[in-house]
Amino acid sequence: MLNQQEIIMIIEGLRDTLIIVGFSTVFGYVLGLPLGIILAVTDKGGIKPNVIVYKTLDLVTNVLRSFPFIILLVVLIPVTRAIVGKSYGIGATIVPLVFAAAPFIGRMVESSLKEVDKGVIEAAQSLGAGNGTIIFKVLIAEARTSLLVGATIAFGTILGYSAMAGAVGGGGLGSIAIRYGYNRFQPQILWPSVIILILLVQLFQIIGMRISKKLDRRKK
Amino acid sequence: MSEKIIEIKKLNKSFVTEKGELTALNDVSLGIEKKDIYGIIGLSGAGKSTLVRCMNLLERPTSGEVIVNGRELNSLSDRQLRAERRKIGMIFQHFNLLMQRSVIDNVAFPLEIAGRKKKDARKKALEYLEAVGLSEKANAYPAQLSGGQKQRVAIARVLASKPEILLCDEATSALDPQTTKSILALLKEINEKYGITIVVITHEMSVIQEICRHVAVLEHGRLVESGTTEELFRAPKTAEAKRLVFSGSEHILEMTSERVVRVSFHGVSAYEPTIGNIVLETKTPINILYANTSTVNGNAEGEMLLQLPEDDEKADRIIRYFREKGLNPEEVNADVKSAGNHNDN
Secondary structure (H helix, E strand, O other): OOOHHHHHHHHHHHHHHHHHHHHHHHHHHHHHHHHHHHHHHHOOOOOOOOHHHHHHHHHHHHHHHHOOHHHHHHHOHHHHHHHHOOOOOHHHHHHHHHHHHHHHHHHHHHHHHHOOOHHHHHHHHHOOOOHHHHHHHHHHHHOHHHHHHHHHHHHHHHHHHHHHHHHHOOOOHHHHHHHHHHHOOOHHHHHHHHHHHHHHHHHHHHHHHHHHHHHOOOOO | OOOEEEEEEEEEEEEEEOOEEEEEEEEEEEEEEOOOEEEEEOOOOOOHHHHHHHOOOOOOOOEEEEEEOOEEHHHOOHHHHHHHHOOEEEEEOOOOOOOOOOHHHHHHHHHHHOOOOHHHHHHHHHHHHHHOOOHHHOOOOHHHOOHHHHHHHHHHHHHHOOOOEEEEEOOOOOOOHHHHHHHHHHHHHHHHHHOOEEEEEEOOHHHHHHHOOEEEEEEOOEEEEEEEHHHHHHOOOOHHHHHHHOOOOHHHHOOOOOOEEEEEEEHHHHHOOHHHHHHHHHOOOOEEEEEEEEEEOOEEEEEEEEEOOOOHHHHHHHHHHHHHOOOOOEEOHHHHHHHHHHOOO
16 A cells, blocks of 8 residues: 555645646647647638648647657757756746647647538628637637647646656656556555546546537537 | 619629639629519529529629629628628528427517517517418427428518518429418518519419519529510510410420411400400301410400411411500411420430
8 A cells, every 4th residue: 555655745736737737728728729720821722721821730730740749858958957957857847848738739730620510610701790700700600619629638748748848857656657556566656646647647638528519509 | 664673784604614714604694673572483493593592692693793682782891791681581492490499489580680589570470470470389499390381481481580571482382282372472461461572483383473563584694585464475575584484385386387466365355255256257167276364463455366367368367456455466486486496405
């Protein structure tokens, strides 16, 4: 059985995980949402096609997405140090996670926005709506359920990445599972950590789907 | 009434596709008078939708002018164009409502675009919903409505931006005949009540017949014929127009032999038993191959295709009789047949 110290460690790990994943998701969207919008708007068939902008962002997104996360983690150490002042700990974990999540989130936002019926966009244009109005009141508003499903997926993915950050001295449950469970072979710490991570993903998945279903007005 | 609200001059539009350049509109010119209900008819692929999209510049023409209310749309800045578009409403075949907004918020949408406060916009929106008879559905969502109700919401939404022109792109093509009739009646009412000029795009002659005063026939991107609806029904000049007016009669033509005449009835003569009288007086049987009489804007319009006896003397006598009655039988054997064949393509 776990002793009190170990239980406290796991609870603190859970707290750290929530902080890391929460901040990473939020900052991931701060970068990824505008990225996704620009990708959707400037692509062929978008409301303001621009080949140069689209191709450039498309390339950057793909490059960042193809980086194995563990490599990105190491490559970004100077950047992380410049932003949070050190290369380990909770803050240091968030920086590479945001870089990994933003292009992924951008792609999901792009695909959600592209699902919006072209006819509805055309109708808005015929009513004299400008591009800003179309982006916020048509594209994002009409795609909201799809965007929320995307956010749920993003959360789960970032949670998975956060465990890897443990390998380079980041914090959180994933880190505990690797350090105590894997490196020191302590299954009594490994398994509770893993199970809590699984439950966390399940919980957010259910909440995300519930909300998106509730917000969807397309059903009778 | 003769003031033109929309003028299209030498309009060309081509698309670059994978198979090469595709000409959608070829040197189209037309003028639409204020407060008119103007129909544009043609088969699918004739370029009707492209033409109507050029009228609010959802589609940029390759060359030519689009003058709405005296302003050439192509010369406007984006901001000016958006302002102009608010005066040119448009409704669509698939309604294109915002699915995540309630009915009332759909109608309030153009008012929000115009910068009105949400509460104020909703109040105004309710008035327009009342105008289309849907105020009890204000808080429903589009997914809960029938096709006809959705189109009514779309019409209310367009009215909310107080347009001078309403473009209807196959607005009744997804609706059943009964609902089509009620939507057309609503459009007619809007035309009369608000003085909105209406442009109707359709492939159905019955829609033209029901509400349009003027009509243009589009074929392969060219405007082949235009005039009043009565003229088109009474005496279609081009093969395409004849085909549209006589649609449904092609299969009969296969059976025809020898001489066939087309007789147009116009106004009161459609109510006289003309055919009966001819048979009685000439003592010659005639075969009615096709008949279509209907009411166009209050006037009776009728068309018949009659097969005459093979005996030329008897046939000529019948033709003479029609002429005496002031009707103008036209031997249409060849061109109606060719129009019929054309339809197989």
